Amino acid sequence: MTESEQVKDRKFVESLSRGLSILSAFDQTPGPLGNQEIAAITKLPKPTVSRMTYTLTKLGYLNYSERSEKYELGAINLTLGHAYTANLRIRQIAKPHMLEMAKEFNVNIGLATNVGYEMIFVDYCRGDLLKSVLVDIGSKLPMAKSAIGRSYLASLSKEQRDVLMPELAKIHGKDWPEVEKNLAEALDLYDEFGFTRSFGYWDRNINTVAVPLKLSENRIFCISCGGPDYVISTDTLLKVIGPRLIHVSRDISNSGL
Amino acid sequence: MTESEQVKDRKFVESLSRGLSILSAFDQTPGPLGNQEIAAITKLPKPTVSRMTYTLTKLGYLNYSERSEKYELGAINLTLGHAYTANLRIRQIAKPHMLEMAKEFNVNIGLATNVGYEMIFVDYCRGDLLKSVLVDIGSKLPMAKSAIGRSYLASLSKEQRDVLMPELAKIHGKDWPEVEKNLAEALDLYDEFGFTRSFGYWDRNINTVAVPLKLSENRIFCISCGGPDYVISTDTLLKVIGPRLIHVSRDISNSGL
DNA sequence: AATTTAATTCCGCTATGCGAAACTAATTGT
DNA sequence: ACAATTAGTTTCGCATAGCGGAATTAAATT
Structure with missing residues (x-):
C-alpha cells in the first residue's frame, strides 16, 4: 500500500x-x-x-x-537480543577460537552476520590493549567498506552479489565509484588469498582481515580480526592472521552447523 | 477485550x-x-x-x-538492545568503577535495572578467574532471590514495595513463604548495613552483595558484586566490597543523572 | 488407507485501527 | 496581551485490515 x-x-x-x-x-x-x-x-x-x-x-x-x-x-529491548545470542550455536563453536587469537595476538575479533545491507556483530572479543568501545555486540558495520562485510560479499555467488550491488551503490551515493573500486580489489584479493581485508579504510587507524563461514541452510557468518597499526602490523595480518582465520573457518565448517 | x-x-x-x-x-x-x-x-x-x-x-x-x-x-533483534545500551549514560558513569573493582577483587560486577518482576543486566564485568557464562548483558535474575533484585526492592518505599509483593508471591507459588522470609531478612540487613546480600541462595555457589542507585525521575539501577566462595569470601564481601559499593553508589548519585 | 498433527488458506464479518481535522497546551514573538 | 508557532492528544466517521472458525493441504505415523 x-x-x-x-x-x-x-x-x-x-x-x-x-x-x-x-x-x-x-x-x-x-x-x-x-x-x-x-x-x-x-x-x-x-x-x-x-x-x-x-x-x-x-x-x-x-x-x-x-x-x-x-x-x-x-x-526490555535487551531481552530479545539476549535470547538470540543465547541460542546461537555458532557462538559457542567460534568462541574458543576467538578467545585464543585475541589473547595470542592482542587483536580484536568479531563474529558477525548480515542484516540488510550491514553487518551486525553477534560476538566480540577484545585483545587486552585497546577497548575500542566503538564496536560491540549489536553494533553494525557497512558491508562494502569493512573487511567483515567484504568477506560476506565474497562468500556469495556472483549472482547473489549482483543483486546486492545496486543497493550498496544507493547507500554510498556519490562515493560509490570509489567504494566499489576498493571493494572490487578486496574481492580479487580474496580470490587469491582466501580472506578479505580493509586497511585503514572504514576506520583510518584500523586494519582488519576477515573470512566467511558458510553454515548449513545458507547461513553465513564472518569472523574478522584486526586492530590499530601499532598493535598489529599489516604484515602480520596478511602472513599470520589471515591464514589462521582460514584455518579456523575450515575447522568450524567441519563442525557441521 | x-x-x-x-x-x-x-x-x-x-x-x-x-x-x-x-x-x-x-x-x-x-x-x-x-x-x-x-x-x-x-x-x-x-x-x-x-x-x-x-x-x-x-x-x-x-x-x-x-x-x-x-x-x-x-x-536484527540485537539492534534495539544495542541502541538501548549505547545511549545509557549510567553505563559510562558506572563502568570505570565496575572495571576497577572487578580487577582489584577478581569479582563479577553487574549493573541492572528492573523489567517487570525481574532484574535485567545492562552491563557486566568479569573478574579474570571465572567466566560464569550464565550472566550477561540482557540476562535476567529473579527479583526476590538475587542480591541485586533485593537491592532494587530495598530502594523502594514501603508502599511501592507492597504493590509488588503480591506479584512476587504469585511468581514463587508455594515457595513464597520461604522466599519471603529470606527476603525480609535481607531487607532488614539492608537497613542496617546499606547493601543487600544473597549468599548461596539464588545460586548455591555464588555469594553476592548489591546496592541501589537512585537516579533522577525515579529511575533505579543497581550494582551487584560477587563470585564463588573460593574467589571471594563472604567476609570480604561484607567488610570490604559492600562498603565499597555504598561509596560507589554515593559517587554516582552525585554525578547528577 | 486411515489417523494424527501442523501449517496455511478461505472468507464473511466487524471490531480495529486509521488519519484528517479539530482541539489543547505550551512557547515564542511583537 | 494577542497572534503565531509548535507539539501532542483526542475525536469520530469510515474503510478495511485484521480476525478467527472452519475448511484445506500436506506430512508424518499407524
Whole structure:
C-alpha cells in the first residue's frame, strides 16, 4: 500500500510493522525522541505514532520521560537480543577460537552476520590493549567498506552479489565509484588469498582481515580480526592472521552447523 | 477485550502487542518454535500467529528454517538492545568503577535495572578467574532471590514495595513463604548495613552483595558484586566490597543523572 | 488407507485501527 | 496581551485490515 507495490498482502500485519519501525527509529536516531520527531523519521501520520508510542510504552519497550516529554528505549529491548545470542550455536563453536587469537595476538575479533545491507556483530572479543568501545555486540558495520562485510560479499555467488550491488551503490551515493573500486580489489584479493581485508579504510587507524563461514541452510557468518597499526602490523595480518582465520573457518565448517 | 478488563482503549494497538508477544515467546522458550507451539505459548489463535510470524519473518525479526519448519529469532533483534545500551549514560558513569573493582577483587560486577518482576543486566564485568557464562548483558535474575533484585526492592518505599509483593508471591507459588522470609531478612540487613546480600541462595555457589542507585525521575539501577566462595569470601564481601559499593553508589548519585 | 498433527488458506464479518481535522497546551514573538 | 508557532492528544466517521472458525493441504505415523 505504501507506494503502489503490493496490491494486497492479506498476511502482512501492517500495524506490527509500523510499531517495529517506530522502535527502529531509536536505532537510527539515538537520544530521546518526541512523537513529532518519530513521525518525521518514520513518515507515519501523527495519530498513528501517538497510538504506537502509547502501546509500546505500556508494554515497556519505550520509557516516557516527563521531564523532556520524550520517549527512550526501555531495558526490555535487551531481552530479545539476549535470547538470540543465547541460542546461537555458532557462538559457542567460534568462541574458543576467538578467545585464543585475541589473547595470542592482542587483536580484536568479531563474529558477525548480515542484516540488510550491514553487518551486525553477534560476538566480540577484545585483545587486552585497546577497548575500542566503538564496536560491540549489536553494533553494525557497512558491508562494502569493512573487511567483515567484504568477506560476506565474497562468500556469495556472483549472482547473489549482483543483486546486492545496486543497493550498496544507493547507500554510498556519490562515493560509490570509489567504494566499489576498493571493494572490487578486496574481492580479487580474496580470490587469491582466501580472506578479505580493509586497511585503514572504514576506520583510518584500523586494519582488519576477515573470512566467511558458510553454515548449513545458507547461513553465513564472518569472523574478522584486526586492530590499530601499532598493535598489529599489516604484515602480520596478511602472513599470520589471515591464514589462521582460514584455518579456523575450515575447522568450524567441519563442525557441521 | 481479552478478558473483560478494558472496556475500550482506543489508543492501544492490539496487533502490535500481539506481534511483540510472539517475539517474547522466544525468550521464554528458547529453541526453534513452530506456529503451533507459538500459539500454545502465547494463547493466540493459529491464523493470527501465522500472519504474525509471516510479518516478522519478512521484517527479519524471525528466521524461518526450511529444515525444521520452525522459526528462530533473527540477528536484527540485537539492534534495539544495542541502541538501548549505547545511549545509557549510567553505563559510562558506572563502568570505570565496575572495571576497577572487578580487577582489584577478581569479582563479577553487574549493573541492572528492573523489567517487570525481574532484574535485567545492562552491563557486566568479569573478574579474570571465572567466566560464569550464565550472566550477561540482557540476562535476567529473579527479583526476590538475587542480591541485586533485593537491592532494587530495598530502594523502594514501603508502599511501592507492597504493590509488588503480591506479584512476587504469585511468581514463587508455594515457595513464597520461604522466599519471603529470606527476603525480609535481607531487607532488614539492608537497613542496617546499606547493601543487600544473597549468599548461596539464588545460586548455591555464588555469594553476592548489591546496592541501589537512585537516579533522577525515579529511575533505579543497581550494582551487584560477587563470585564463588573460593574467589571471594563472604567476609570480604561484607567488610570490604559492600562498603565499597555504598561509596560507589554515593559517587554516582552525585554525578547528577 | 486411515489417523494424527501442523501449517496455511478461505472468507464473511466487524471490531480495529486509521488519519484528517479539530482541539489543547505550551512557547515564542511583537 | 494577542497572534503565531509548535507539539501532542483526542475525536469520530469510515474503510478495511485484521480476525478467527472452519475448511484445506500436506506430512508424518499407524
